Amino acid sequence: MSAPQPAAAPKPLFVGDQGRRLTIRDLARAKRRGEHWPMLTAYDAYTAGVFDEAGIPVLLVGDSSADNHLGYDSTVPVTLDELIMLGRAVVRGTKRSLIVSDLPFGSYEESPEQALRTAVRLMKEVGCGAVKLEGGVRSAAQIEKIVTAGIPVMAHLGYTPQSVNGFGGPMVAGRGADAAKRLREDAEAVQEAGAFAVVLEVVPAPLAEELTASLEIPTVGIGAGAGTDGQVLVWTDFAGMTPGRTPSFVKKYADLRGVLGDAARAFGRDVVGGAYPDAEHSFS
Numbered sequence: 618m619s620a621p622q623p624a625a626a627p628k629p630l631f632v633g634d635q636g637r638r639l640t641i642r643d644l645a646r647a648k649r650r651g652e653h654w655p656m657l658t659a660y661d662a663y664t665a666g667v668f669d670e671a672g673i674p675v676l677l678v679g680d681s682s683a684d685n686h687l688g689y690d691s692t693v694p695v696t697l698d699e700l701i702m703l704g705r706a707v708v709r710g711t712k713r714s715l716i717v718s719d720l721p722f723g724s725y726e727e728s729p730e731q732a733l734r735t736a737v738r739l740m741k742e743v744g745c746g747a748v749k750l751e752g753g754v755r756s757a758a759q760i761e762k763i764v765t766a767g768i769p770v771m772a773h774l775g776y777t778p779q780s781v782n783g784f785g786g787p788m789v790a791g792r793g794a795d796a797a798k799r800l801r802e803d804a805e806a807v808q809e810a811g812a813f814a815v816v817l818e819v820v821p822a823p824l825a826e827e828l829t830a831s832l833e834i835p836t837v838g839i840g841a842g843a844g845t846d847g848q849v850l851v852w853t854d855f856a857g858m859t860p861g862r863t864p865s866f867v868k869k870y871a872d873l874r875g876v877l878g879d880a881a882r883a884f885g886r887d888v889v890g891g892a893y894p895d896a897e898h899s900f901s
């Protein structure tokens with residue numbers, strides 16, 4: 618009899634060498650195992666390819682592309698056609714990550730039928746694996762309609778940026794007993810409607826932890842503390858590409874803006890000074 622072998626270390630989800638695209642079932646299994654996993658936004662093929670190769674299991678074609686890629690002031694103006702173009706690039710640039718696409722503002726609020734039409738366009742034209750929309754109780758009928766048609770839906774609660782023009786109150790959602798109760802009801806509603814996961818944006822950490830324990834579906838936090846199943850960040854924030862101030866929950870893992878600016882200045886100096894192109898970079 619040989620000595621008992623130590624149990625094989627569970628393979629973290631983000632290593633992601635399944636040789637296929639991740640699915641929502643992989644995320645459900647990660648929840649059962651108590652694994653934490655990262656998610657990043659992506660708006661183009663190269664960047665998405667870098668994250669896919671780095672083993673990020675879930676990439677979001679966020680409507681945050683509006684203010685972080687397309688130059689709008691908020692997420693409100695981005696159109697479905699614009700998001701579809703970005704999503705197609707992200708899918709073309711990746712092999713393994715699960716691609717989730719946001720439903721942009723105005724493309725689902727009117728009715729469950731409108732929401733399904735939008736989700737179907739994203740599934741057909743982008744080829745993503747899931748869609749995401751904002752709102753709890755107010756969006757439950759939309760979620761149910763889309764899920765019933767066989768399309769996985771990620772919900773999004775807490776601070777919901779598409780409503781920025783309607784917000785009068787504080788940014789941190791779920792603070793205080795009434796707000797916490799509403800957030801719990803929203804979370805229950807989206808799970809009941811069939812969402813496979815739920816984003817909790819700018820929510821007090823203890824409440825996000827409580828929801829993560831009470832819900833069967835994975836939670837994905839952004840500014841919601843360490844207790845959620847997944848963590849998502851806007852890629853330009855985590856990589857130091859966003860100009861100016863970023864939300865306080867962001868940790869900057871690189872200074873891409875500095876690196877790229879330095880490269881551009883060096884190229885400019887070389888061209889002006891005659892150092893580029895040199896013989897090595899010319900044809901004789």
Ligand SMILES: Nc1nc(=O)c2c([nH]1)NC[C@@H]1CN(c3ccc(C(=O)N[C@@H](CCC(=O)O)C(=O)O)cc3)CN21
Binds near residue numbers: 864
């Ligand atoms: N670059 C960027 N990062 C994001 O996380 C992000 C976007 N853009 N655009 C769409 C939404 C908007 N989100 C935001 C935007 C601002 C804050 C922010 O300024 N938060 C302040 C708290 C302000 C308050 O308490 O009133 C912070 O210090 O974190 C947070 C999330 C998250 N999303």
Ligand SMILES: CC(C)C(=O)C(=O)O
Binds near residue numbers: 658677678719818839
């Ligand atoms: C921040 C995430 C959750 C998002 O909705 C987006 O990037 O659009």
Ligand SMILES: [Mg+2]
Binds near residue numbers: 692
């Ligand atoms: Mg979004």
